[in-house]
């Protein structure tokens with residue numbers, strides 16, 4: 001039987017414990033961000049069910065409606081909707097992806113799914129920048145707008161899609177091509193961007209399109225000592241030289257400051273395959289009959305895909321040198337009406353002007369709009385002619401997507417909410433008919 005002093009001690013103990021746990025469970029935008037960061041969404045086995053449940057709860061807690069689609073079983077697409085007062089007007093869509101790239105936990109200073117917040121406010125987690133920040137900021141900014149009594153004219157949708165980090169084929173590609181997406185009547189969309197180490201927000205108006213190019217050469221084999229024409233290796237090496245020259249010319253534009261890295265066509269060798277294998281390596285006195293090289297090509301939207309194909313067919317892998325090639329285009333360069341897939345960033349595009357003013361209204365500045373060097377799900381939306389800007393509001397932040405120790409500072413996360421409040425309220429209030437302009 002416990003004596004009164006012991007009971008008193010136990011009572012105090014429980015009071016302290018409950019106060020402490022209350023502190024931990026404090027519900028703020030930051031703790032909600034941390035909660036979302038703690039879901040293990042890294043490939044190859046991303047957990048989609050738990051974060052979707054969390055987001056549905058969040059959306060409902062602020063009075064937004066939700067729908068979940070499964071175009072591929074086990075890979076949900078969550079759609080959150082804030083109905084506008086004129087739902088006939090084209091809607092605004094804010095997209096983010098649910099999944100993350102893997103993290104090598106032993107190379108991190110804090111576990112990558114702990115969402116540890118340091119005393120100086122750095123929140124460490126895989127996905128802190130790419131792109132769970134925007135996923136939560138969209139909701140938090142709507143929460144604030146609602147609490148201030150704002151109501152949108154146009155309907156605002158937020159989509160959370162799976163599989164972006166592995167190409168989006170079972171995520172946004174299927175969603176964007178679905179009748180459910182068409183019914184949303186999206187007039188303008190936003191998707192992820194990238195952090196900016198400087199003090200200007202970065203914004204992206206296009207992605208580059210990757211092509212996987214393989215060139216192959218064939219020729220008669222010959223003794224290693226023989227000099228003769230049209231050997232496979234010789235033919236392949238001629239092409240390798242030509243491709244290197246082209247690469248150099250493109251790179252010269254970048255070095256001279258005439259173009260950004262993402263504005264030129266990059267072509268980089270990724271493998272070479274040739275030789276006759278032996279037990280110890282390769283047969284050295286034999287010139288092989290086949291040789292092959294693989295290249296990673298990236299084309300900006302203004303590149304002419306037909307001109308590129310002609311160059312490959314006539315110069316890089318010409319049949320007259322017994323060469324063949326295959327191109328696997330990992331995406332489109334033109335939209336459904338044959339136009340380059342890029343969103344105008346000038347006053348011809350009213351969405352751009354509204355977006356720019358909305359960012360500036362928060363005291364922020366936009367850097368010169370860029371083409372993203374890699375690809376995102378944005379391409380699947382731009383392919384339908386829908387204008388889209390890539391934007392993640394992070395300034396004075398090192399670019400750490402896919403890197404060890406990815407983090408975002410709490411104050412920057414909060415600033416992002418403020419930016420989206422301005423952006424969402426401005427875009428969703430736009431009355432004009434803009435759709436013929438784009």
Ligand SMILES: [Zn+2]
Pocket residue numbers: 097130131164192
């Ligand atoms: Zn991303």
